[in-house]
Amino acid sequence: MFSNLSNIAEGVDNAFLIILSIIFFFLIGLTVLLVVFIFRYRESKNPKATQIEGNNTLELLWTIIPLILVLGMFYFGWTSWKPLNSDPPKDAMVIKVTARMWNWSFEYENGKHTDTLYIPAGKPVALDMKALDVIHSLYIPAFRIKQDIIPGTPRKAWFIANSPGSYDLFCAEYCGLQHSYMLTSVEVKTSKEFDAWYIDTTQTVVVAASPQLAGKQIVQKYGCNACHSTDGTKIVGPSYKGIFGEEITVITGGKERIITVDEEYIRHSILEPDADVVKGYNKGLMITYRDQITEEEINLIIEYIKSLK
Ligand code: CUA
Numbered sequence: 001m002f003s004n005l006s007n008i009a010e011g012v013d014n015a016f017l018i019i020l021s022i023i024f025f026f027l028i029g030l031t032v033l034l035v036v037f038i039f040r041y042r043e044s045k046n047p048k049a050t051q052i053e054g055n056n057t058l059e060l061l062w063t064i065i066p067l068i069l070v071l072g073m074f075y076f077g078w079t080s081w082k083p084l085n086s087d088p089p090k091d092a093m094v095i096k097v098t099a100r101m102w103n104w105s106f107e108y109e110n111g112k113h114t115d116t117l118y119i120p121a122g123k124p125v126a127l128d129m130k131a132l133d134v135i136h137s138l139y140i141p142a143f144r145i146k147q148d149i150i151p152g153t154p155r156k157a158w159f160i161a162n163s164p165g166s167y168d169l170f171c172a173e174y175c176g177l178q179h180s181y182m183l184t185s186v187e188v189k190t191s192k193e194f195d196a197w198y199i200d201t202t203q204t205v206v207v208a209a210s211p212q213l214a215g216k217q218i219v220q221k222y223g224c225n226a227c228h229s230t231d232g233t234k235i236v237g238p239s240y241k242g243i244f245g246e247e248i249t250v251i252t253g254g255k256e257r258i259i260t261v262d263e264e265y266i267r268h269s270i271l272e273p274d275a276d277v278v279k280g281y282n283k284g285l286m287i288t289y290r291d292q293i294t295e296e297e298i299n300l301i302i303e304y305i306k307s308l309k
Contacts, residue, residue: 013144022069244305
């Protein structure tokens with residue numbers, strides 16, 4: 001039940017145990033008292049009620065004791081919340097975390113870019129988090145870490161993972177249709193394994209046999225496939241399958257018009273998603289990728305879409 005997998009876990013578990021103990025003390029105490037009173041003052045004993053005008057000792061006790069209890073709960077809650085939210089140590093490894101509908105991306109100081117969080121055991125890790133569209137919440141249950149990320153407000157959190165292993169990481173704030181897609185993992189490595197992984201930058205460079213395959217990797221990197229299927233299935237946005245070269249009806253500024261899907265249309269849709277929305281789909285669900293994607297990546301995505309006949 002208890003976790004010692006991160007430096008945060010012990011404090012959170014202690015606060016939880018203390019609050020749970022207080023709750024159980026009252027649950028059991030009040031239930032026992034209730035049963036005793038039912039027997040002691042039952043009807044056949046013919047109890048008589050007496051009027052009491054006030055009792056200073058009792059009133060002080062039932063004010064002071066609960067006050068001490070709730071302040072105690074606050075103290076343990078606060079001291080366990082504080083470490084995660086305090087300033088990270090100077091030597092912490094900073095990882096940029098981006099949450100969007102509906103995937104996570106993690107970016108390392110050397111430019112490595114992943115959809116799974118890789119960290120070394122025993123070293124402080126500082127997460128520099130931002131949400132691009134709606135509120136998401138980074139949740140790593142094994143580490144007892146949960147942090148909401150609100151668009152426009154970057155959020156920091158730091159921790160130390162104690163033991164190598166693979167742990168769940170997911171979004172704990174309902175963020176729309178494919179919220180459940182925001183499930184990935186934290187891979188905690190020994191520092192030797194981590195260093196080997198970290199310096200191996202071949203994985204980040206697109207090493208694909210063809211532009212189509214490279215495009216597919218970019219679609220996965222940005223999580224486009226959470227909303228656009230490649231097999232014709234209708235999800236949140238139009239499927240990529242067979243769309244290139246098709247004549248489609250789009251809504252431009254409230255008016256319908258027919259266009260042919262070409263390179264320019266795809267590029268424009270990535271940069272200005274709400275400009276020409278395909279009829280039957282909703283506006284406002286896709287954010288612009290203008291500041292994230294490169295021109296080269298857009299071209300590779302176009303090559304990939306072309307190949308999906
Ligand atoms: Cu992001 Cu739920």
